[in-house]
Amino acid sequence: MPELPEVETTRRLIHDQIVDRTITDVLVTRDRMLRRQERPADFRSRLSGRRIIGTSRLGKRLHILLGGDLVWLVHLGMSGRLSTADRTSKAPPHTHVRVGLDDGSEIRFTDPRTFGYTMVVTQDELDELTTMGPDAWTDPPTADELGARLERRTAPIKALLLDQTIVAGVGNIYADETLFAAGIDPRRAGGTLTESDIDSLLAALRRVLEAGIEAGGTTLSDMAYLLPDGRSGEFVTELAVYGREEEPCPRCGDLIRRDVIRGRSTFWSPTCQR
DNA sequence: AACGATCCCTGTTGGC
DNA sequence: TGCCAACAGGGATCGT
Structure with missing residues (x-):
């Protein structure tokens, strides 16, 4: 299940596929996945047209860094998976969010048990999220x-x-x-x-x-x-x-x-x- | 403040 | 073999 090593592996594998791409489409087929987004409508509007400039991770949380000082945040919960694929291919069952990129691919957030969540936040909103301790891998405590x-x-x-x-x-x-x-x-x-x-x-x-x-x-x-x-x-x-x-x-x-x-x-x- | 219990959700498992 | 209850778990929330 996704803990730090799984999220870090996911981050490394999608990084090259998505960085420098621009988001063209956003499709959410299960609103529950946006339950932590204060205004769910923000999810789509904040992603659309945005350029992906990098990725990072804090604990089990994956950050996809966007232009405009926005952060697309994905928590995989216990059964979540993030993948990229050509958008014409069939998405796996329980794919709740699909984000199309300008090269014809899409990022898919799949999560059978729906304990995961995703949201797009500003830097200010990111700071207000539940305080997390230092990352166990990149910033371990003394x-x-x-x-x-x-x-x-x-x-x-x-x-x-x-x-x-x-x-x-x-x-x-x-x-x-x-x-x-x-x-x-x-x-x-x-x-x-x-x-x-x-x-x-x-x-x-x-x-x-x-x-x-x-x-x-x-x-x-x-x-x-x-x-x-x-x-x-x-x-x-x-x-x-x-x-x-x-x-x-x-x-x-x-x-x-x-x-x-x-x-x-x-x-x-x-x-x-x- | 710290701690422990409860809840959310669904695929898999194990008992009958 | 088939059915179904129990189980798994991250983290928010709540009662003590």
Whole structure:
């Protein structure tokens, strides 16, 4: 599902296809996808005729930078996919937004479960959106900064890693993989992590995200996530614990356990993670 | 303020 | 084999 590595992979793959193109058409066939746009009519009017000048990403949010200081924002939710294709080809099921470009192609936003959303905002509006913490990959916090954010927190570290206001981009899969790589029990209260734990956590986060991006993200068998070119993300073969309940831990051989923490499946190795 | 529960949505899965 | 309830999860929102 789309977490930071999946969104970053998506960004890289569509970047060259869309930059320097001009938007000619906008077709929205499911209004729900615009639910975060204050005035849904703005979506179409702000995109039409606009030139795409770049792309960026903050956490799991993809930004398509437009002329006129506007930002086309796409959040893939849990089943969203962004792709480009010739506009005469058949769009996949659950394609809710199609944005035509001046070379005959179009950008498609497809999302079966509709947890994703898209909107076009001004720079001012962007600043007012829910505050996100620093990006886990491009702007990771220092150990001191993360330590300060975790101090006295009683929520489990697993839950705090998923909190986008602490660090942005980590979802359920990469949170579990990071805690495993760092050897930290996901149930531990955030405030109980030592300096050394936090060092391990940040190093593990870096390694796990790097491997995830390198592999083109994670495509689970039951998930709709595909890269913009239709390929699967290959990180699934590198998952150490996620989805591996009752399988032997790759480090100690003891069985991997699944607990529900804050309503989210959490896979971990009780022997390796303390 | 911090925390945890609930809800949104639909394809897939698993139990009967 | 076929049906259907349960499940999955990011993040907004709400109650405590």
